[in-house]
Structures are given as structure tokens and as C-alpha cells.
Amino acid sequence: MKIIRANKMGFCFGVSGAINLCENISEDRKLYDKTYILGMLVHNKNVVKDMEKKGFITISEEDLLLKKVKFNKKDLIIIRAHGTTEEIYDILKRSEIKIIDATCIFVKKIRETLIEEEKNGKEIIFIGDKNHPEVKGIVSFGMHVNVLAGYEEFLNFKVETNKKYCLLTQTTLNKEMFFKIKKKIENNYENIEIFSKICGATHERQIAVEKLAREVDIILIVGDLASSNTRKLYDLSKSINSRSYLIQNKNELKKEWLKNIETIGITAGASTPEKIILEIEKDIRGNFDDKHGL
Incomplete structure (x- = not known):
């Protein structure tokens, strides 16, 4: 059995940056009373x-909104890679706590564009998952943002000819969906300006999984079920290779998937640690080989 990795997979720049930041801070824990994320x-x-x-210590936006946590001057909080809402930023700025913002640079760019384009008089159309923390955080900085889940909702959105619009997207949006929306706009609307802000790493990983899905018997997509980019990798792979499986760790690997196959592909979401991928590969080689009846 041959294991083939996607040529682009695993940690992206934003995730690596956030984790490295926390690793460095953990070495200087004595500088702070408590460290929050x-x-x-x-x-x-x-x-x-x-x-x-x-x-x-992991805390939520709700903890801050309900004032369940009290900070002092020697505490530190790190804002996650997905960012947060304007209201939460304001709450933290009014407190005494030291703030380190680990928001991904691509998320920050989208947020800044939204603010700037609204100042220029444009109405915002945002394509993404309204329940995702990245999207919630970005759109909170706008006065009126139309959040649309995808192509079908965009088709049903009424574009007014007397208005100017700016189209923005979630960083992990499926690139094929974006291209469909882009083509529709270019062929029908002159008053919608498109800002393509899909993360470069996300795009690379989507292209890589499409290629790999065509080359292997089965493909494993490794990542957390809460990860938007992991789910999109799975959806893309599944559309090409019916034997695509989303797993979070080696314990979710099933022996029957590997019967009578010669090649197995592996890719991973942008938040998936390398050690989890290695554990799965080791488990395949150690427990799913010919010695065990496959």
C-alpha cells in the first residue's frame, strides 16, 4: 500500500503564527498572572x-459579554487566529488586560477593506458562513452587511442599480463557488466591485486535494469537524473521489476502507498538527498491512 500526501497540506501561515506566538509566551509565563486565549x-x-x-485558559466571547471573567494588569489575552467582533475588542480595550492579537493577516485585510469600502459609500456583499467566528468578527465592523451563504443566495439577492457594492468573501470560501459568483457579476453587473480575499494557502490546498483525489484509490482528509477549510477540502475531494473520508485522528480510521486498495491519499486542514498526520500514517503502516489480513 502506497501513502501519498497532497503537495500542500497542514498548517497555514496564520495558524503557525498563532501557535508559535503562544509557544513563545508560554516560556515567559512568569511575566503574567494568568494567560487567556x-x-x-x-x-x-x-x-x-x-x-x-x-x-x-480558554474563554469565550459570551464570558466577556456576561462579565464572567475579571482581569488585572498582570493578565494577558491572545485573540485567536479567526479574530473577534468589534464589541469584544472594545470590551478588552476598556479592561486592564494586556492584549496580543493573533488574528490572521488575511482576516485583517478583509476587515480593513470592509471598513474602507463602507466609508467610500459602498454596500457590502459578504459570501461566507454567517455562523463562523471569522465571518461574525469581520461583519461586526460594518454598518450594514449582506451575508450570503453561497451562489444560490447570491442569485436571489436583489442588486439595486442605483447603488455601488463591494463583494468580499470568507478566507476559506470554495474557490469554484467564488469563480461562479465572479463570472455572474462580470456578465451582469457593473456596480459590484470584487475583492478576492480567499487565503492563498486555502486555494493551494484546494487545488492539491483535487489533483490527489484523482490519483489515489481512497483519500483521507484529516482535521477538526469545526474547521471550515477542512470541510471544504472534504467536499471538493468527495465530488471527485467517492472514497473520501474526513477523520479527526487515528481512532476514526476504519479497516474496511483500506481493503483491496493500492494507493491512499492524505491531506489535512490548515489547523491540523503534523503529529496527528504522522500518527495516522504510522497506524496505516503498522495495523492495516498484509500481516493483518488486508
Whole structure:
């Protein structure tokens, strides 16, 4: 059995930056009374558990809104890679706590564009998951943002000819969906300006999984179920290779998937640690080989 990795997979720049930041801070824990992380640092439960083992305390936006946490001058809070809402930023700025913002640079760019384009008089059309923390955070900085889930909702959106619009997207939006919307706009609307802000790493990983899905018998997509980019990798792979499986760790690997196959592909979401991928590969080689009846 041959294991083939996607040529682009695993940690992206934003995730690596957020984790490295926390690793560095954990070495200087004596500088602070308590160290907090706002929400899941990245969308992977294993990463969150590792951070908690290092002494970080995970809190939610709700904890801050309901005033369940009290800070002092010697406390520190790290804002997760997905960012947060304008209201939460304001609450933190009014407190005494030291703030370090680990928001991904691509998320920050989208947020800045939204604010700037609204100042220029444009109405915002945002394509993404309205329940995702990245989207909630970005759109909170706008006065009136139309959040649309995808192509079908965009088709049903009424574009007024006397208005100017700016179209923005979630960083992990499916690139094929974006291209469909882009083509529709270019062929029908002159008053919608498109800002393509899909993360470059996300795009690369989507292209890589499409290629790999065509080359292997089965493909494993490794990542947390809460990860938007992991789910999109799975959806893309599944559309090409019916034997695509989304798993979070080696315990979810099933022996029957590997019967009578010669090649197995592996890719991973942008928040998936390398050690989880290695554990799955090791488990395949050690427990799912010919010695065990496959």
C-alpha cells in the first residue's frame, strides 16, 4: 500500500503564527498572572488541549459579554487566529488586560477593506458562513452587511442599480463557488466591485486535494469537524473521489476502507498538527498491512 500526501497540506501561515506566538509566551509565563486565549486559538481540539496543558485558559466571547471573567494588569489575552467582533475588542480595550492579537493577516485585510469600502459609500456583499467566528468578527465592523451563504443566495439577492457594492468573501470560501459568483457579476453587473480575499494557502490546498483525489484509490482528509477549510477540502475531494473520508485522528480510521486498495491519499486542514498526520500514517503502516489480513 502506497501513502501519498497532497503537495500542500497542514498548517497555514496564520495558524503557525498563532501557535508559535503562544509557544513563545508560554516560556515567559512568569511575566503574567494568568494567560487567556479568546475562543479556540485555531479550529482544532488537539491544539486547544495542548495550549491548556501549557497553562492557557480558554474563554469565550459570551464570558466577556456576561462579565464572567475579571482581569488585572498582570493578565494577558491572545485573540485567536479567526479574530473577534468589534464589541469584544472594545470590551478588552476598556479592561486592564494586556492584549496580543493573533488574528490572521488575511482576516485583517478583509476587515480593513470592509471598513474602507463602507466609508467610500459602498454596500457590502459578504459570501461566507454567517455562523463562523471569522465571518461574525469581520461583519461586526460594518454598518450594514449582506451575508450570503453561497451562489444560490447570491442569485436571489436583489442588486439595486442605483447603488455601488463591494463583494468580499470568507478566507476559506470554495474557490469554484467564488469563480461562479465572479463570472455572474462580470456578465451582469457593473456596480459590484470584487475583492478576492480567499487565503492563498486555502486555494493551494484546494487545488492539491483535487489533483490527489484523482490519483489515489481512497483519500483521507484529516482535521477538526469545526474547521471550515477542512470541510471544504472534504467536499471538493468527495465530488471527485467517492472514497473520501474526513477523520479527526487515528481512532476514526476504519479497516474496511483500506481493503483491496493500492494507493491512499492524505491531506489535512490548515489547523491540523503534523503529529496527528504522522500518527495516522504510522497506524496505516503498522495495523492495516498484509500481516493483518488486508
